[in-house]
Amino acid sequence: MNSGGWFHLLPNASANARPLDELWWAMVGLCAVVAIGVFVVMFVFCIRYRKGRPADRHLAKDTLPVELTWTVVPFLIFMGVFVWSLTLYAHSRTPPSNAETIYVVAKQWMWKIQHPGGQREINTLHVPMGVPIRLMMTSQDVIHSFYVPAFRVKQDVLPDRYTQLWFTATQVGDYTLYCTQYCGLDHSKMGGQVIVMPPRAYARWLDRNNTGTSLAARGAALFRAKGCSGCHGANASVHAPDLDGIYGRIVHLSDGTTVAADDLYIHDSIMLPDKQIVAGYAPIMPSFSGELSEGDVLALIAYLKSTQPGVQPAHEGTKP
Ligand code: HEC
Ligand SMILES: [Cu+2]
Structure with missing residues (x-):
């Protein structure tokens, strides 16, 4: 794969960069063909039908064939572009x-990054080359947006929501990450x-x-330190649900849903x-908003x- 990208506009550093560029160039090409065609016809008609020129100015009797052509052909082209971009979009969302x-x-x-193994970093994201990476993202305050032009990926990051993004980096190197939602004074x-590294590096x-503390082990420590286990633990005197294995469980709520x-x-x-x-x-469960950061919740x-x-859950110091 070439590093310069098509016509060297942008580096081309993820698996979906090239297919997206192809779609983009196809649309630029299509627009150019249509625009040039319209201008050529306009100039020809300006000259051929200019004032005083003896030309046949009557409409053709049977206009149906030409009307059908200029309706059906653009329709098919639009449907082609639609199916093409929908396929790419669905792929990029899954x-x-x-x-x-x-x-x-x-x-x-x-940008605060947490790896499942417990590694944390700020404003840098180390990823292995050739491995599909899924980012699970949320915001601690206002709307931000995660954008890496060289990967052709961009996704808004919202408070109280999880949004995700995925890519497979195809080239070792450093690629700039931007926030693309105006988010206050230091947005720029x-x-x-x-930082894309070979898998061994x-x-x-x-x-x-x-x-030494995986993300799950840090969560286990918080679960005790913040008093969750006091209500949710096996020996709690409070009547609270057992949380072991809760992920993916179907929960019945008090409103019947x-x-x-x-x-x-x-x-x-x-x-x-x-809320639920x-x-x-x-x-009786107190809200921990303000007490726990979004990183803690993760x-x-x-x-x-x-x-x-x-089953006895993960403990501090052990990997999940
Ligand atoms: C004062 C006791 C108490 C504390 C402290 C507490 N909870 Fe709860 N929690 C409850 C009760 C009671 C419910 C069930 C009622 C409800 O949904 O609010 C619940 C519900 C939950 C649920 C939904 C459970 C389900 O079965 O759907 C989760 C998840 C949860 N708590 C996690 C936590 C975590 C994590 C902490 C610590 C940060 C915590 N809780 C602290 C009492 C508590
Ligand atoms: Cu921002």
Whole structure:
């Protein structure tokens, strides 16, 4: 794959860069052909039918064939562009099942990255080349947007929502990361670098930055330190649901509806506990919004994911 990208406009550093560029150039080409065609016809007609020129100015009797042509042909072209871009879009929105997840929290004005192994970094994101990477993103404050032009990926990052993005980097190097939602005073400085490394160098980088505490283990420590285990633990005197193996469980709520316990449900249970009350329980859980950062909540979710019903969960210092 060439490093300069098509016509060297932008580096071409992810697997979906080239297909997207092809679509873009096809549309530029199509627009150019149409624009040039319209201008050529306009000039020809200006000359041929100019004032005083003896030309046949009567409409053709049977205009149906030409009307059908200029309706059906553009329709087919538009449908072609639609199907082509829809295919690319669907692909870009669906991370493959073997993608590695890395967590991103945006805040005024920095990018905080957490790797599942517990490695943390700010305004840099180290990723291995050739491995599909899925970013799970949320914001600590206002709307931000994660944009890496060389990868042709961009996704808004919203408070109280999880949005995701995926890419497979195809070239070793440093690529600029931008925030592309105006997010306050230092918005223009809110950027960073995505550092693409060969997989072995990446593994060494992970080792060097190993904190000894995986994300799930940090979550387990928070679960005790913040008093969650006091209510949700096995020996709690409070009537609260057992959280072991909660991830993916179907939960019955007090308003009669059911939800699947996904990342956002667990996030909201912690930060906005009044939003959804589990059927059969009193709404006594305090809100931890303001007390826990979004990064902490991601650690708690990672911990709850690592638990299984009736199985002793991950402890501090162990990997999930
Ligand atoms: C004062 C006791 C108490 C504390 C402290 C507490 N919870 Fe809860 N929690 C509850 C109760 C009661 C419910 C069920 C009622 C509801 O949905 O609010 C609940 C519900 C939940 C649910 C949804 C459970 C389900 O089955 O759908 C999650 C997830 C949760 N808590 C996580 C946490 C975490 C993480 C912490 C610590 C940061 C925590 N809780 C702290 C009492 C508590
Ligand atoms: Cu921003």
